[in-house]
Amino acid sequence: MVFVKSFLVISTLLSVVLAKSLMRNHPGSSLFIVGGSNGNIADFPWQLSLQMRGSGQHICGGSILSSNWAITAAHCLEFFTPEMIRVLAGSTSVRNIGGKFYEIDKFILHPEYNKDLFSNNDVAVFRIQGEFDGVNMKPIEMAEEEPEADSTVTISGWGNLAWQGSMPEILQYVHVPVVDRSVCNHSYNGGINENMFCAGKAGHDACQGDSGGAVVQNGKLAGLVSFGYQCALEDFPGVNTNIVAPSIRNFVLNAMKD
Numbered sequence: 025m026v027f028v029k030s031f032l033v034i035s036t037l038l039s040v041v042l043a044k045s046l047m048r049n050h051p052g053s054s055l056f057i058v059g060g061s062n063g064n065i066a067d068f069p070w071q072l073s074l075q076m077r078g079s080g081q082h083i084c085g086g087s088i089l090s091s092n093w094a095i096t097a098a099h100c101l102e103f104f105t106p107e108m109i110r111v112l113a114g115s116t117s118v119r120n121i122g123g124k125f126y127e128i129d130k131f132i133l134h135p136e137y138n139k140d141l142f143s144n145n146d147v148a149v150f151r152i153q154g155e156f157d158g159v160n161m162k163p164i165e166m167a168e169e170e171p172e173a174d175s176t177v178t179i180s181g182w183g184n185l186a187w188q189g190s191m192p193e194i195l196q197y198v199h200v201p202v203v204d205r206s207v208c209n210h211s212y213n214g215g216i217n218e219n220m221f222c223a224g225k226a227g228h229d230a231c232q233g234d235s236g237g238a239v240v241q242n243g244k245l246a247g248l249v250s251f252g253y254q255c256a257l258e259d260f261p262g263v264n265t266n267i268v269a270p271s272i273r274n275f276v277l278n279a280m281k282d
């Protein structure tokens with residue numbers, strides 16, 4: 025497991041834009057959500073695409089929480105200023121068909137983000153200028169119960185590999201099982217804590233560029249795509265920020281009062 029540990033150390037130190045950006049493509053995986061299907065924004069109206077303002081490059085997913093607040097992973101924003109990013113809402117296509125771009129007013133990263141090894145407390149909230157006011161733009165409620173092991177969650181996103189320059193244009197989604205935390209903790213060499221939960225199975229997972237996007241159960245936001253070792257490997261499920269954990273939930277509720 026040494027290589028796993030050193031990979032994760034490196035990944036934590038270098039989590040430049042996406043925690044998953046160091047993961048390589050491998051046989052059987054695709055460049056976006058692995059094993060998923062085309063989605064429609066009408067079925068995922070909270071889904072956002074965070075994009076570089078200059079290039080239009082999709083960098084991460086996010087979710088609408090209220091008329092002007094949204095949530096993503098801290099690792100998606102840590103090296104940027106609000107001016108560098110804009111947010112696409114209400115579009116099935118990552119190139120914007122029928123949606124709208126919003127500017128970011130400010131963002132707030134969890135103060136305890138990444139203080140430990142692994143991406144602990146990988147959550148950030150941001151406020152847009154104006155309000156989400158288009159069709160197919162709706163907030164998602166935060167879950168109050170953590171998904172149980174073996175229950176199913178749904179992950180959506182336009183995940184891609186920026187450095188390979190390829191992305192799906194159409195929003196993808198996949199249903200994946202939640203993996204028992206202690207099993208996942210073992211896979212990740214003891215790095216999984218209560219602020220995280222794992223989901224995925226061989227051939228079905230979130231992947232590069234899905235980071236920050238919603239992990240949903242019963243129509244509520246249970247998690248945020250955070251990190252993983254490669255994608256869709258049987259022994260390495262994706263790791264998600266656990267919205268229900270007090271450290272995450274309290275941060276979000278307090279930050280949105282600002």
Ligand SMILES: *[C@@H]1O[C@H](CO)[C@@H](O)[C@H](O)[C@H]1NC(C)=O
Pocket residue numbers: 205206209210213214215216217218
């Ligand atoms: C994960 O494993 C480490 C090392 O064995 C242990 O200290 C920690 O308590 C475990 N965490 C969880 C949530 O099981």
